[in-house]
Amino acid sequence: MNVGALTKKVLQAALFYEIWDAMKVTFQHMFHRPITFQYPREQRTIPDAHRGALGLLRYDDGHERCVGCDLCEAACPSRCIKVISAEDPSRPLQRYATEFYIDITKCVFCGYCVEACPVNALAMTKMYEFSTHDKRTLLFDKKRLYDIGERHLDDAKKYLYAHNQEKNVEESREYRYYFPQSVLKSTQSPPKHLS
Numbered sequence: 001m002n003v004g005a006l007t008k009k010v011l012q013a014a015l016f017y018e019i020w021d022a023m024k025v026t027f028q029h030m031f032h033r034p035i036t037f038q039y040p041r042e043q044r045t046i047p048d049a050h051r052g053a054l055g056l057l058r059y060d061d062g063h064e065r066c067v068g069c070d071l072c073e074a075a076c077p078s079r080c081i082k083v084i085s086a087e088d089p090s091r092p093l094q095r096y097a098t099e100f101y102i103d104i105t106k107c108v109f110c111g112y113c114v115e116a117c118p119v120n121a122l123a124m125t126k127m128y129e130f131s132t133h134d135k136r137t138l139l140f141d142k143k144r145l146y147d148i149g150e151r152h153l154d155d156a157k158k159y160l161y162a163h164n165q166e167k168n169v170e171e172s173r174e175y176r177y178y179f180p181q182s183v184l185k186s187t188q189s190p191p192k193h194l195s
């Protein structure tokens with residue numbers, strides 16, 4: 001080691017150069033605006049297309065939209081939806097879901113069930129705070145799903161709009177989930193871009 005380098009090293013050691021060098025980064029950050037969110041006191045703005053908890057929706061007159069057709073159950077890749085349906089005795093030929101379950105612990109929030117629903121009875125909301133110590137409470141039943149749908153109705157509508165499902169019928173058709181050809185029913189024709 002030459003004399004210059006040795007002198008530099010001694011001076012750096014005497015003046016605690018490494019400490020000042022590290023403090024420089026600390027001082028720089030003292031004058032920056034913090035970017036950390038103080039959750040849960042501060043909440044982020046969630047975009048309309050966000051895929052949060054699922055909810056079931058009603059029509060404006062209070063009737064349940066769901067007709068118990070099972071399409072959401074068939075479209076779900078996680079097999080976490082169970083629908084049990086029956087004929088509605090008060091409305092001939094009309095079916096409804098007597099029971100509806102979504103095991104949200106298995107849900108991958110893909111949104112296929114929402115796309116598959118022909119009557120927009122299912123929608124995703126901006127609700128994401130449902131952590132719990134009891135996993136059994138994460139099996140959402142029909143009542144809970146309708147409660148979520150009711151409490152987050154505006155967000156659910158925004159979700160459907162953001163995913164092109166509550167625009168005009170033809171436009172929405174292009175964005176719907178289509179079952180693989182092998183299980184495609186003759187009543188369901190694929191959209192132009194898939195045929």
Ligand code: SF4
Nearest residue numbers: 076107108110111113
């Ligand atoms: S979002 Fe996807 S995984 Fe979750 S219930 Fe719907 S289809 Fe199944």
Ligand code: SF4
Nearest residue numbers: 066067069070072117
């Ligand atoms: S939510 Fe939609 S797709 Fe699922 S059973 Fe009800 S009507 Fe059918």
